[in-house]
Amino acid sequence: xxxxTPGATQGNTEIRRRRPLLxxxxxxxxxxxxxxxxxxxxxxxxxxxxxxYGADRPLAIPGDTVIFTAWITNDSAGYLRDxxxxxxxxxxxxMEMLQYTSEPVERDLRISLLAPGQSAMRSFSYVVTDSxxxxxxxxxxxxxxxxxxxxxxxxxxxxxxxxLCGTRRDWPFPSSHAGRAQKRWKGYDQSMPM
Numbered sequence: 503x504x505x506x507t508p509g510a511t512q513g514n515t516e517i518r519r520r521r522p523l524l525x526x527x528x529x530x531x532x533x534x535x536x537x538x539x540x541x542x543x544x545x546x547x548x549x550x551x552x553x554x555y556g557a558d559r560p561l562a563i564p565g566d567t568v569i570f571t572a573w574i575t576n577d578s579a580g581y582l583r584d585x586x587x588x589x590x591x592x593x594x595x596x597m598e599m600l601q602y603t604s605e606p607v608e609r610d611l612r613i614s615l616l617a618p619g620q621s622a623m624r625s626f627s628y629v630v631t632d633s634x635x636x637x638x639x640x641x642x643x644x645x646x647x648x649x650x651x652x653x654x655x656x657x658x659x660x661x662x663x664x665x666l667c668g669t670r671r672d673w674p675f676p677s678s679h680a681g682r683a684q685k686r687w688k689g690y691d692q693s694m695p696m
Contacts (some may be wrong), residue, residue, distance in 0.1 A: 549578035549651030551585065551616075555643075557658035561666050562630045562641070567603070570626040570643050570662050575615040581647070582649040582656075587615040587624055590646050590659070595639025595666070600625045630666070640665045 551574065576582045588611070592600045605626045613622050618696040626643070634641060646659040 503613045517629050519564050526690050549576070549580045549582060549649075549656055551575070551582055551647055551649045551651075551656050552577040553587075553645060553647045553658040553660045555645045555662050557643075557664045560665060561667050563666070564630050564632045564635045566630045568630060568641065568664050570602075570628070570645075572624045572626075572647075572660075573621055574613070574616070574624075574647050575621040576618055576649075578651060579618050580651050581618065582616040582651050583614065585616050585622070585647065585649040587611045588646045588648065589626070590644035592628070592641070592643045593644075594634040594641055596633075596637035596638050598633070598637075600628065600634075600641070603629050624649050638666055674695070 554573040639665045
């Protein structure tokens, strides 16, 4: 016994089904695909600011002047607006907060507009002290840059590290200790019976 199925017509074996669920799922897939593509397009077109930051020497001793240089580059196809270079921290191995000997004035740390491919450079300097060298290790200067591009805030950051290894001839501490240690070892070798 055959019962008529809903949507079927008599004399016609073809069954017509309503497809509201199928239409709804296709609409949701289309909306999701549009949303994904708009996110990708927005991210792709957001722009990129690049910060390259370094020191003019890999190691320093007391009395040396270290020059830290920041290059800010618009590495995108759009204009960067309100570009700001921000000194984050400057410390020695003893975690003392250091002050640059010379640095750009506040207004020079702000750049109103950078065209695509355009760069700006800012320099900071510091004279290494005996206190820095007593702590050993290194000086660490951290910089960050912020900018606006197509309504989005973008940023980059970079650290410059200078080693405080090595000694100066007129600086007595490490060289005198090293000399005494060598004399002791020579005396020890001579006093050993054969």
